[in-house]
Amino acid sequence: MLNLPLKKGPARTTVLFASVLLIGAFVSVRWIDVSIRGVSNEKEVIIHEHPQRVEISFNCSAGNQTRSCPASFPKTFQGAEDDQASPVCPDYFRWIHEDLRPWKETGITKEMVEGARKTANFRLVILNGRAYLETFLKSFQTRDMFTLWGILQLLNRYPGRLPDLELMFDCVDWPVIHARNYRGPNATTPPPLFRYCGDNRTLDIVFPDWSFWGWPEVNVKPWEYLLKKLKQGNDRTKWKDREPYAYWKGNPDVALTRQDLMKCNSSDKHDWNARLYRQDWISESQKGFEQSDLSRQCTHRYKIYIEGSAWSVSEKYILACNSVTLVVKPRYYDFFTRSLQPIHHYWPIRDDDKCRSIKFAVDWGNKHKKKAQEIGKAASEFIQNELKMDYVYDYMFHLLNEYGKLFKHKPTIPEQATELCPEVMACPVEGLEKEFMMDSRVKATKETNPCSMPPPFDPSSLQAFLRRKSNSIHQVELWEKKYWENLNMQP
Numbered sequence: 001m002l003n004l005p006l007k008k009g010p011a012r013t014t015v016l017f018a019s020v021l022l023i024g025a026f027v028s029v030r031w032i033d034v035s036i037r038g039v040s041n042e043k044e045v046i047i048h049e050h051p052q053r054v055e056i057s058f059n060c061s062a063g064n065q066t067r068s069c070p071a072s073f074p075k076t077f078q079g080a081e082d083d084q085a086s087p088v089c090p091d092y093f094r095w096i097h098e099d100l101r102p103w104k105e106t107g108i109t110k111e112m113v114e115g116a117r118k119t120a121n122f123r124l125v126i127l128n129g130r131a132y133l134e135t136f137l138k139s140f141q142t143r144d145m146f147t148l149w150g151i152l153q154l155l156n157r158y159p160g161r162l163p164d165l166e167l168m169f170d171c172v173d174w175p176v177i178h179a180r181n182y183r184g185p186n187a188t189t190p191p192p193l194f195r196y197c198g199d200n201r202t203l204d205i206v207f208p209d210w211s212f213w214g215w216p217e218v219n220v221k222p223w224e225y226l227l228k229k230l231k232q233g234n235d236r237t238k239w240k241d242r243e244p245y246a247y248w249k250g251n252p253d254v255a256l257t258r259q260d261l262m263k264c265n266s267s268d269k270h271d272w273n274a275r276l277y278r279q280d281w282i283s284e285s286q287k288g289f290e291q292s293d294l295s296r297q298c299t300h301r302y303k304i305y306i307e308g309s310a311w312s313v314s315e316k317y318i319l320a321c322n323s324v325t326l327v328v329k330p331r332y333y334d335f336f337t338r339s340l341q342p343i344h345h346y347w348p349i350r351d352d353d354k355c356r357s358i359k360f361a362v363d364w365g366n367k368h369k370k371k372a373q374e375i376g377k378a379a380s381e382f383i384q385n386e387l388k389m390d391y392v393y394d395y396m397f398h399l400l401n402e403y404g405k406l407f408k409h410k411p412t413i414p415e416q417a418t419e420l421c422p423e424v425m426a427c428p429v430e431g432l433e434k435e436f437m438m439d440s441r442v443k444a445t446k447e448t449n450p451c452s453m454p455p456p457f458d459p460s461s462l463q464a465f466l467r468r469k470s471n472s473i474h475q476v477e478l479w480e481k482k483y484w485e486n487l488n489m490q491p
């Protein structure tokens with residue numbers, strides 16, 4: 001690992017910094033003399049015993065309308081010596097160890113990073129706390145922008161605390177680093193490639209998706225705001241007062257499995273207890289998205305989650321509803337879903353017999369109302385407590401921190417790269433993009449340390465965890481089988 005060349009202990013800085021805070025907590029942080037151009041040695045180091053809350057200003061006229069980043073900004077940090085143990089992070093952070101395992105022995109080299117370039121949309125370099133972007137190929141919609149925006153907010157939240165690193169990011173849905181190509185006697189180490197989801201055959205590193213900072217194309221607001229709205233919505237309608245059916249609304253055209261699900265819609269012939277609706281984003285966008293307000297979609301006791309072309313960002317909104325989430329057997333995972341337990345957080349639905357599986361799930365829940373409500377509550381509490389924005393940032397922090405520790409080389413700023421900061425991104429944009437960026441902006445540094453990383457799974461506990469999960473799914477399948485046998489026996 002490459003450590004920052006910190007200047008040790010300039011007491012002057014400490015005193016000056018402390019007094020600035022005393023004078024007024026709202027003073028801009030840009031008093032520190034940091035040279036703007038790349039790797040400068042003229043760096044001041046903030047020394048404080050504990051992280052301090054420092055307001056972060058945002059001024060589009062300061063950076064010449066603003067093609068450049070403000071010169072001075074705290075980009076370095078020396079952790080408190082009595083680094084008090086913060087509360088342990090949620091369990092899903094343990095998967096960070098698993099995702100980085102391929103490089104645990106070898107570390108990460110320049111060549112490995114270059115190897116990930118083939119499909120990457122961009123390379124991001126973090127050097128001395130500043131971010132540099134090299135774009136290879138614009139992503140679909142504004143995925144890349146809002147992902148980068150999120151990383152910039154992380155840098156402001158914990159200034160100077162990430163090690164130097166460079167990463168390749170692919171914004172396309174499907175994972176592409178196939179594990180089978182890196183096995184065997186002559187196996188090489190896979191290239192580290194970041195993206196939004198993975199599956200059990202691939203080694204892509206999963207990272208929170210753009211929607212946590214907003215998805216302007218479909219008017220999905222930043223997560224922090226939506227999380228509050230969803231909670232208010234849940235308090236409005238009690239589980240028992242909701243429609244006793246399974247609800248889904250989305251775009252069925254993106255995947256065969258969704259088209260298959262559409263067959264379960266209620267009709268004259270059958271009622272599979274499913275109420276399925278097509279989301280037409282184009283007509284919705286013309287009508288101002290009145291019908292697609294996510295916090296007003298918690299109207300049914302059961303909500304179906306089904307993958308699209310890969311994982312779907314909708315999962316967190318569905319799980320947040322207090323309804324029982326009926327998860328059609330997924331193939332992909334994102335950064336938080338691997339810790340969800342069937343029967344505890346959600347109800348598993350067969351992929352190869354969806355209608356009967358949904359019919360059974362809804363009948364079961366309407367008969368076991370207490371248990372069904374508990375499942376809904378466990379999921380919404382997980383989302384409210386463990387997937388709040390603080391933890392999304394901490395997940396990014398720990399993932400990048402552990403990733404950066406693996407580096408064997410000091411990254412350099414690529415020739416084609418430009419420095420990236422919130423001003424460069426947000427000043428030129430307008431409309432919803434601007435609104436969502438401003439709403440999700442980190443306005444002050446964090447006064448506490450990130451949560452502390454849980455240890456890796458030991459192999460036996462990981463096996464036990466996976467076994468428990470598959471046993472629960474198997475249990476439901478048995479109940480389901482019995483349910484249909486009994487029904488069919490009735491005259």
Ligand SMILES: *[C@@H]1O[C@H](CO)[C@@H](O)[C@H](O)[C@H]1NC(C)=O
Pocket residue numbers: 059060061062
């Ligand atoms: C923004 O920057 C400009 C130019 O440096 C400065 O004149 C102005 O006072 C700043 N505005 C705020 C609100 O800090």
Ligand SMILES: *[C@@H]1O[C@H](CO)[C@@H](O)[C@H](O)[C@H]1NC(C)=O
Pocket residue numbers: 064067
């Ligand atoms: C601002 O940017 C423009 C064009 O990028 C440049 O011509 C001008 O000199 C800059 N002004 C300052 C004060 O840096």
Ligand SMILES: *[C@@H]1O[C@H](CO)[C@@H](O)[C@H](O)[C@H]1NC(C)=O
Pocket residue numbers: 184185186
């Ligand atoms: C591994 O490399 C050796 C020497 O280059 C070669 O003879 C052998 O066939 C390779 N084995 C595999 C499985 O590729």
Ligand SMILES: *[C@@H]1O[C@H](CO)[C@@H](O)[C@H](O)[C@H]1NC(C)=O
Pocket residue numbers: 262265266275276277278
């Ligand atoms: C499902 O059925 C309902 C009620 O009949 C209908 O309003 C809805 O459009 C149907 N959904 C789809 C996707 O066809």
Ligand SMILES: *[C@@H]1O[C@H](CO)[C@@H](O)[C@H](O)[C@H]1NC(C)=O
Pocket residue numbers: 200201330331
């Ligand atoms: C990987 O996932 C597929 C389908 O999603 C499943 O059939 C297979 O058993 C899984 N393999 C392992 C090793 O878990």
